[in-house]
Amino acid sequence: MEFYELTIAEAHEKLVKKEISSFDLTKAFLRRIEELNESFFSYLTVTSNLALSQAKKVDDLISRGEKIDILAGIPLAIKDNILVKGEKCTAASKILEDYIAPYDATAVKKIKEKGSVILGKTNLDEFAMGSSTENSAFGATKNPRDISRVPGGSSGGSAAAVAANMCCYALGSDTGGSIRQPASFCGVVGLKPTYGAVSRYGLMAMASSLDQIGPITKTVEDAKIVFEVISGKDPLDSTSIEFQQIVARPVSDLIIGIPKEYFIKGTDPEVEKIIRASIKKLESLNIKIEEISLPHTEYALSCYYIVMPSEVSANLARYDGIKYGYSVVRQKREGTKDLLDVYLRSREEGLGEEVRRRIMLGTYALSAGYYEAYYLKAQKVRTLIKQDFEKAFKKVDLILTPVSPAPAFKIGEKITDPLTMYLSDIFTIAPNLAGLPAISIPAGKVGELPVGLQVVGKPFSENTILEFGQFFEKNIKVF
Ligand code: GLN
Numbered sequence: 001m002e003f004y005e006l007t008i009a010e011a012h013e014k015l016v017k018k019e020i021s022s023f024d025l026t027k028a029f030l031r032r033i034e035e036l037n038e039s040f041f042s043y044l045t046v047t048s049n050l051a052l053s054q055a056k057k058v059d060d061l062i063s064r065g066e067k068i069d070i071l072a073g074i075p076l077a078i079k080d081n082i083l084v085k086g087e088k089c090t091a092a093s094k095i096l097e098d099y100i101a102p103y104d105a106t107a108v109k110k111i112k113e114k115g116s117v118i119l120g121k122t123n124l125d126e127f128a129m130g131s132s133t134e135n136s137a138f139g140a141t142k143n144p145r146d147i148s149r150v151p152g153g154s155s156g157g158s159a160a161a162v163a164a165n166m167c168c169y170a171l172g173s174d175t176g177g178s179i180r181q182p183a184s185f186c187g188v189v190g191l192k193p194t195y196g197a198v199s200r201y202g203l204m205a206m207a208s209s210l211d212q213i214g215p216i217t218k219t220v221e222d223a224k225i226v227f228e229v230i231s232g233k234d235p236l237d238s239t240s241i242e243f244q245q246i247v248a249r250p251v252s253d254l255i256i257g258i259p260k261e262y263f264i265k266g267t268d269p270e271v272e273k274i275i276r277a278s279i280k281k282l283e284s285l286n287i288k289i290e291e292i293s294l295p296h297t298e299y300a301l302s303c304y305y306i307v308m309p310s311e312v313s314a315n316l317a318r319y320d321g322i323k324y325g326y327s328v329v330r331q332k333r334e335g336t337k338d339l340l341d342v343y344l345r346s347r348e349e350g351l352g353e354e355v356r357r358r359i360m361l362g363t364y365a366l367s368a369g370y371y372e373a374y375y376l377k378a379q380k381v382r383t384l385i386k387q388d389f390e391k392a393f394k395k396v397d398l399i400l401t402p403v404s405p406a407p408a409f410k411i412g413e414k415i416t417d418p419l420t421m422y423l424s425d426i427f428t429i430a431p432n433l434a435g436l437p438a439i440s441i442p443a444g445k446v447g448e449l450p451v452g453l454q455v456v457g458k459p460f461s462e463n464t465i466l467e468f469g470q471f472f473e474k475n476i477k478v479f
Contacts, residue, residue: 003028004165008222011168012070015062022055022062022073025168026117029075033119033166040142040151042161044080045088046120051075054117061115070225072115077167079158080121081128082213083202084108087118091204092136093126095319095326095350105202106237107171107213107230114229119167122157126352127316128178128206130154131424134415135354142411145187145448149408152182152424158216159186169226170216175206176304177404177428179214180440184403184452187442189469190216191223192428194459195435196241198227199234207311208239210304210432220441220469227462248463249397251471255288257396261297262427268406274444274451275402281476290396294388299381300430305422306365306378307433313362316355321346354418386434389456398468399456401427403440407449427454437462441469443476 003025006014014020030048037043058073078084081091083101085108090096104112112118125135133141133156143151144164151160155172159182162170172179174192183190191214198213205211215226233242258279263272283289321327321342328336328345336342348356365374392399404424414421431438436456443453453472457465 002165004032006168007218008070008074008168008225009219011074015058015073016068018062022058022117023052025073026051026055026075026119029119029167036164036166039147040144040160040164040166041139042122042141042157042164042166043077043120044090044092044123044138044157047084047087047118050087051117051119054115058115058117069114071111071229073117074168075117075119076111077119077122077158077161077170078108079124079155079170079172081124081173081204082108082171084118084121087121089121089204090138091127092124092138093351093355094137095346096324097137097326099325103202105213106199106234108202110230122155122161122170124157125154126355127204128154128173128175129312129354129358131177131181131421132409132414133157133182134411135352137352140411143185143408145450146408148410149449150185150411152185152404152408154178155190155216156182159183159188159190162186162188162216162218169218169222171213171230172216173203173211173213174432175210176308176432177425179216180428180438180452180454181404181425183216183440184450185408187450188216188218189220189223189442190214190440191227191462192431192438193227193231193462194243194437196239197231197243197437197460197462199232199237199240201234201236205315207308208315209311210308220439220466220473223439223469224466227466243460245463246458246461248467251468252286254397254464254468255290255395256282257290257292257392257399259292259294259297259392259399259401261294262401266405267402268446270446271402271406271451274446275400275453278443278453278472278476279400285475292392292396292399294392294430296381296384296388297430300385300433301422301426303378303381303385304429304433305361306374307382309358309362310365310375311362312358313366316351316359319347319350321350326350357418382433385430389430389434389436393458397457397464401454401456403427403452403454407446407451431456435459437465439465439469441472
């Protein structure tokens with residue numbers, strides 16, 4: 001087995017036993033990135049100097065015989081909308097092409113404190129808006145399982161980096177599925193934590209009431225390790241919460257709900273087959289399965305595409321050609337008439353098509369004449385969706401669904417049709433609207449293409465999800 005194939009848990013054991021050094025492990029990943037990044041384009045920035053100096057520090061601790069944390073010396077990749085002090089942070093947007101992060105995101109600070117090694121920053125759909133990583137201003141990431149296909153999005157760079165062994169684990173962000181859907185497309189594990197479980201401080205805001213940072217890993221065990229490090233209340237994010245995990249019950253005692261609204265026309269029959277086979281196998285292992293109903297599911301996508309762009313339009317107002325990044329003034333462009341002209345031209349030239357589309361949608365939905373008809377209505381629908389889950393969770397402990405209606409699609413296949421692209425998140429969006437934790441676990445393959453299973457839990461029941469996930473990985477997963 002090559003160094004770069006190790007999980008966090010395996011690499012930690014080898015570091016402690018001095019079978020490898022963090023420096024050699026880091027070097028192995030950097031070499032791998034050098035070899036593969038041209039083909040897959042997972043990384044936008046590689047932070048070799050930072051990585052090697054962090055690795056040396058951990059090796060010093062080990063050689064002095066000090067006890068090290070489980071993440072110490074373990075190399076990771078970070079989505080390029082999460083700030084790492086002193087390094088570029090572009091959100092894959094031209095408007096932030098040369099932006100250097102002035103501080104660490106809280107999740108990054110926590111990971112640094114544990115001694116984890118930062119290899120670089122990964123590609124994404126611009127400002128995390130998309131489902132394929134094709135909306136990056138710097139080029140599309142490719143799926144390592146099939147290079148003609150997308151890795152999913154928006155955390156496609158992070159998921160591809162984990163799948164191609166170009167890092168041991170990665171951080172992504174999830175607003176409507178951006179951790180789970182790429183994890184599913186690339187055949188890795190992705191956890192979106194409960195809203196408020198992980199600080200959003202230092203995550204470039206897309207839609208603040210939906211965004212969460214979470215881990216993308218090779219195993220469920222690794223996702224648990226990372227989640228435990230990055231979660232917790234942060235005084236710098238007032239929406240983060242001091243929480244106690246719901247005590248995980250033994251898997252054999254769990255009742256699993258299968259929502260009938262998630263098995264709909266339009267889902268690839270091969271995907272449905274894999275999910276149904278997984279459920280059958282669970283039943284054969286004496287796990288209790290119950291059909292449930294989440295009646296407002298059909299409104300989730302439309303509700304999300306009002307709430308999310310509304311928040312996007314407010315959050316992205318800060319990129320105005322004055323405060324941050326790209327500006328027609330700094331470009332010394334001739335013919336700029338006045339301040340309004342600076343705003344308009346900087347935003348038009350600096351922001352991509354999808355981002356501008358969403359800003360316009362959101363501005364429209366929030367405008368005086370339409371606020372009540374769109375935004376306010378969508379917020380009410382959001383409450384109904386949340387209540388569906390609350391009712392369901394009175395009867396069941398976890399809910400199983402597909403992650404995405406189809407496996408990874410071809411590069412270019414959906415880019416000219418935003419509405420079809422939006423549909424690939426139809427199963428992942430509702431947990432964000434309801435603030436619930438959810439994981440994507442590899443469940444099978446259609447040909448060579450991985451398919452993930454989504455497991456959704458009650459607020460702050462990550463432990464239960466992860467315990468079930470480990471059981472699933474051991475007993476059911478088919479590859
Ligand atoms: N793909 C979804 C969108 O385009 C979700 C994005 C995300 O989770 N960041 O909005």
